Amino acid sequence: MGAFESILLTVITAATPLLLAAIGELVVERSGVLNLGVEGMMIVGAVMGFAGAQATGSPYLGAVFALLSGMGMALLFGFLTLHLVANQVATGLALTLLGLGLSGMIGEAFVGQPGIRLTGIEIPVLSDLPLVGRLLFGQDVLVYLSLALVAGVSYVLFRTRAGLIIRAVGDNHASAHALGVSVLKVRYLAVLFGGACAGLAGGYLSLVYTPQWVEGMTAGRGWIALALVVFATWRPLRVLAGAYLFGAVGILQFHAQAHGVAIPSQFMSALPYVATIAVLVIISRNRILTRVNTPACLGRPFVPDR
Amino acid sequence: MTVDDTTNPQHGVVGERRGTVLLDARGITKRFGEILANDTVSLTLRAGEIHALLGENGAGKSTLVKILYGALDPNAGDLVWQGQTVTIASPAEARALGIGMVFQHFSLFEALTVAENIALALPPGQSFRALSERIRQVSRDYGLTLDPSAIVADLSVGVRQRIEIVRCLLQEPKLIIMDEPTSVLTPQEADQLFVTLERLALEGCAILYISHRLEEVQRICHHATIMRHGKVVMECDPTKETAGSLARLMVGSAVHDLKRGVVPREGDxxxxxxxxxxxxxxxxxxxxxxxxxxxxxxxxxxxxxxxxxxxxxxxxxxxxxxxxxxxxxxxxxxxxxxxxxxxxxxxxxxxxxxxxxxxxxxxxxxxxxxxxxxxxxxxxxxxxxxxxxxxxxxxxxxxxxxxxxxxxxxxxxxxxxxxxxxxxxxxxxxxxxxxxxxxxxxxxxxxxxxxxxxxxxxxxxxxxxxxxxxxxxxxxxxxxxxxxxxxxxxxxxxxxxxxxxxxxxxxxxxxxxxxxxxxxxxxxxxxx
Incomplete structure (x- = not known):
């Protein structure tokens, strides 16, 4: 395996959890809900994914555990913000703190234990092709799932009635309600979808990225996913571009440091953030498109009057 | 079809009214906390009739309309639609019955296109291309020019109202409720709207027209219900009243004409x-x-x-x-x-x-x-x-x-x-x-x-x-x-x-x- 190929493989591994979490949050925000608890849902997903794999012996069931636990956290968020109309920002922050604490408690027993890795798929012949074989046909299921999600979310949002309703609810919930759309139901479903994606993203960390449990192992990736959604102006393909760009620059600076490039390491560590923000800001110059894509009701609570 | 209503205790003798009764609201009451927004309000709407609902701000017009459109539940009272007592639990149910509404503050989605806005109000299962074609056809038929692919945020207020009307018409409603439709239009745009409304009425559609512009009401409405402090105070034929008498009924006292005074010559x-x-x-x-x-x-x-x-x-x-x-x-x-x-x-x-x-x-x-x-x-x-x-x-x-x-x-x-x-x-x-x-x-x-x-x-x-x-x-x-x-x-x-x-x-x-x-x-x- 060449050095170049291995770098590309690590880029994919670094980008996938960001992509999973961001694409879920994109749907949540398109429906007008701002869930700042992505980090919390991810870390609970990470520990539950690890625990699930340990308990069942199957990393796939571990991933299912991660997904369900993310949804559980999201359900709590939905109940508080949609049902009880709590402040979304405060609740999201609380969800992150809760997730960090909860995962530390659950994961205490797992610290230092070897994990079970979710390995890449093997397709005879194709996976063994030179250069592209492992890259295109030897990834794990979650990588393909994340890419399928981008395509699926893009299609649903812009080509189906369900997506139209999600966008409408995010743009003007009062009008959507007047048209007979159940705003809260749409938002609940979106929040649950976002939770499932965030949980899966966390599971990816503890099952693929570094198959073990380390406290606080999400290391701010939930926040990066949130930022990606905004800088990508709520468009799925841009989230894809942003996640891979962030992953790529992150890995490259790592390699550059390893090869002793004489730039302060703090600066190198900041590079992925700077590069991602710069590129996404440049591609979002078109203000009209940006405004049309920004959910106007983002973060605004909705109480149906009856 | 001949459920004819002649006993309405709250108003005096009303001239001959045409059309069959489409919607009969009886004794509608709605309470918000201590305020009685609608107090045993009755209203009869007939096919082919442009019916004005007059009243000041806070007279209860909007509350009544929201109840008719299913956006609010009344505390008491019955709604009789084409002879059947119905409960309208949501705007979707109102639309299914054939009640359409054009809102005062537009209920459009600014970030979406004209066609997307209209699609949201229609039952699912229609292809986008077919819908765009229908939009073009209806807008041609009624002289309401629209581009289905335009984004609403870019459109003027008059055009936005056209979207609302076309959206309403595509639902093939029997009753259209219009809340202050001309408040944002130029006189020419308003004239065009009146032509559309008159044509709809001729086709047998009932129109409930909410306004506090009395000359408009006198010009196009066949019948008027006047509300004050949550109650119906009067029903009348607006063409037989003067603007002054209608205003008096709405406000409950005479509205004084303004005293203009004299402009001082060439001030600084x-x-x-x-x-x-x-x-x-x-x-x-x-x-x-x-x-x-x-x-x-x-x-x-x-x-x-x-x-x-x-x-x-x-x-x-x-x-x-x-x-x-x-x-x-x-x-x-x-x-x-x-x-x-x-x-x-x-x-x-x-x-x-x-x-x-x-x-x-x-x-x-x-x-x-x-x-x-x-x-x-x-x-x-x-x-x-x-x-x-x-x-x-x-x-x-x-x-x-x-x-x-x-x-x-x-x-x-x-x-x-x-x-x-x-x-x-x-x-x-x-x-x-x-x-x-x-x-x-x-x-x-x-x-x-x-x-x-x-x-x-x-x-x-x-x-x-x-x-x-x-x-x-x-x-x-x-x-x-x-x-x-x-x-x-x-x-x-x-x-x-x-x-x-x-x-x-x-x-x-x-x-x-x-x-x-x-x-x-x-x-x-x-x-x-």
Missing amino acids: VRLALKDLSAEAEGPFSVAIENIDLDVRAGEVVAIAGIAGNGQSELFELVSGERLSSSADAVTIGAVPMGRAGITKRRRAGAAFVPEERLGHGAVPGLKLSENLLLTRHSTGDGLVQGGFLKRDRAGALEQRIKTNFDVRMSHDDPEARALSGGNLQKFVIGRELDRQPDVLVVNQPTWGVDAGAAALIRQELIDLSRNGAAVLVISQDLDEIFEIADRIAVISRGKLSDAIPAQKLTRERVGLLMAGLDEDSGGAGDAA
Whole structure:
């Protein structure tokens, strides 16, 4: 395996959890809900994914555990913000703190234990092709799932009635309600979808990225996913571009440091953030498109009057 | 089909009404807390009839309409639709029955296209291409030009209303409810709407038409129900009434005609705009181009125009919320103020009332006395001394405004958000008028305010000018403009026409200018 190929493989591994979490949050925000608890849902997903794999012996069931636990956290968020109309920002922050604490408690027993890795798929012949074989046909299921999600979310949002309703609810919930759309139901479903994606993203960390449990192992990736959604102006393909760009620059600076490039390491560590923000800001110059894509009701609570 | 209703106890003898009964609302009651918004209201709507629902703000019209459209549940009462008692639990159910609604404040999704907006209101299962074709066809049939792929945010108010109407028509409704449809239209656009409505009525559609513009009601409506304080006070044939008698029924007392007084000859120029220009600040803002205008002491100058033609931008430039590029562009008194902030302009004797009363004119969560402090902290009322607030003085001023401008409140010194729209508007205008400013600039002084309060505000504006102030009113309401203005200028796409004495103008001419269509307009307003 060449050095170049291995770098590309690590880029994919670094980008996938960001992509999973961001694409879920994109749907949540398109429906007008701002869930700042992505980090919390991810870390609970990470520990539950690890625990699930340990308990069942199957990393796939571990991933299912991660997904369900993310949804559980999201359900709590939905109940508080949609049902009880709590402040979304405060609740999201609380969800992150809760997730960090909860995962530390659950994961205490797992610290230092070897994990079970979710390995890449093997397709005879194709996976063994030179250069592209492992890259295109030897990834794990979650990588393909994340890419399928981008395509699926893009299609649903812009080509189906369900997506139209999600966008409408995010743009003007009062009008959507007047048209007979159940705003809260749409938002609940979106929040649950976002939770499932965030949980899966966390599971990816503890099952693929570094198959073990380390406290606080999400290391701010939930926040990066949130930022990606905004800088990508709520468009799925841009989230894809942003996640891979962030992953790529992150890995490259790592390699550059390893090869002793004489730039302060703090600066190198900041590079992925700077590069991602710069590129996404440049591609979002078109203000009209940006405004049309920004959910106007983002973060605004909705109480149906009856 | 012949469920004929002749026993309606609440009104007197009504002339022959045509059409079969479509919807019969009986004894509708809706309570919000302690307020009885609808008190045993009955209403009969017939096929082919344009039925006016008249009443002041807060008379209960909107509540009744929301109940008919399924957006609110009544506490008591029955709805009989084509002879069957029904409960309308949601707007979707109302639409399924055949009730469509065109909202007063548009219920459109700005970020979506015309076709997407319409698709949302229709039952699922229709391909997008077929829908776009149907939109084109209906808009052709009724003369309502629409481009299905345009994004709503880019469209003017008149076009947005067309979307609402086409959306409603595509549902093939038997009853269309229209809430204040002409409040945002030019006279020409309104005429076009009336043609559409009359055609719909001929086709057998029932129309419930909510308005407080009486001449419109007299012109197109066959029957009228008048509400006051949540009750039906009268049903009548509006063509057999006078505008005065209808207004009396709505308000419960006679609305006084305004006293115009005499314009003093050639007062000093108190407010001068000279070659005022500003670039658009964003994709949805309008550029202001070379505006010249003098407002003299003693006169009311009105700026007419359709919403979104640069009124808010002009207001911001005059008030100092936005600075001009040169100091000479705005002169207040005799001092160039184009680069001065809003407080400096206030100190020079100017006062400003923005269009949006809640959030711009007043902070919703602050008490009225605190809101008072926000605009008058440094205008010589002694409300701030040595950096400390004199709350008792603010409270006394608040009481004075409350009394002089008839601001009604449930308890003393409430938060601004607790006031109804009309009452808050009276307060926001009263706050500035109470200062007796030399220059008053007010944007939409009576927007969404009922007839009684509007008359009060208009009279105060005229009186202020006659006492020697220069008053500049920006308004979309032509009735209002012709009632109060001595000179009228028209703003269209950021350009202002010359200010012409009101006597020399007709509504039609102003309407054409508003649409930017006037060829022989002099001065800055060109034929675009």
